[in-house]
Amino acid sequence: MTSSETGPDLRSRLIDVGVDLVTREGAHALTLREIARRAGVSHGAPRRYFPTHLELLSAIARRGFADLGDRAVAAIGDGTASPRAQLATLGRVYLEFALGNPGMYELMFRHDLLESGHLGLRDTSLPLFGVLVELVGRARPDADARTVAGALWANLHGVAQLWGWGSLQLATGADDFGPLLRTVLDAHLGPAAAR
Structure with missing residues (x-):
């Protein structure tokens, strides 16, 4: 040794x-x-x-969550923008991270592969979801913010996967995910005020 x-x-x-x-x-x-x-x-x-191998994978995934969290905090800034604007920024950061770091992104959200219960992944993955819930709650005070945030996250995750595979570009003819992101936000938050 x-x-x-x-x-x-x-x-x-x-x-x-x-x-x-x-x-x-x-x-x-x-x-x-x-x-x-x-x-x-x-x-x-x-x-x-x-x-265990799972413990090492979890430690690697925690680095990814820290990176994504740092990017999100930096992008949202001082939080003075409207909740919807902050959600749009957070969605863009999430999609850019997913598409720019596909291997890490895949690992981070494979809680079936990770020791998520006792190795601190809850402490690294859930705070970002908490930000999403808080912003959705401010944007949609009429709704169950946790449920809407979960659906919004699932929708963003689907956009990331399908865009990464080239499927959405083929299906929609889009060359930028921006219009899809706006549509996702409209679907979960209601239509934006006049632009």
Whole structure:
């Protein structure tokens, strides 16, 4: 066992390697053996910090949620825009993240693959959903904000998937997802005031 396999920064290095791997090759490439190989350690070394493969995948996904959350906070800014405008900004950030980081995006929302119950994913994924719920509640005080936010999120997720696969461009002839985003917001929030 070398110092590179037991040093205090090995945990972070394994996550860094996993983030790079998922970014370059997608979620399917995230095996313990490949992450260890690229980190330059034995295939058993990751188990010192991540007893299961799911725990390492969850740590990698947490980095994605942190990145998405930082982007959302920066884009929304001081929160002085209308709730609908903030939701439009949040939707655009979400779609741009999904399309620019398809491997990480896939991993982040595969809670069936992740240790979401006890490894802090609830603490990283649900706060952003909480922002969505709060904004929907302000935009639609007449509705169950959590349900509308869930439907809005599912709709955005579908747009991200179908746009990433090229299906929506083929079906709609669109070359930008902006009009789709506006339509999604109209569907869940009601038509926007006169533009």
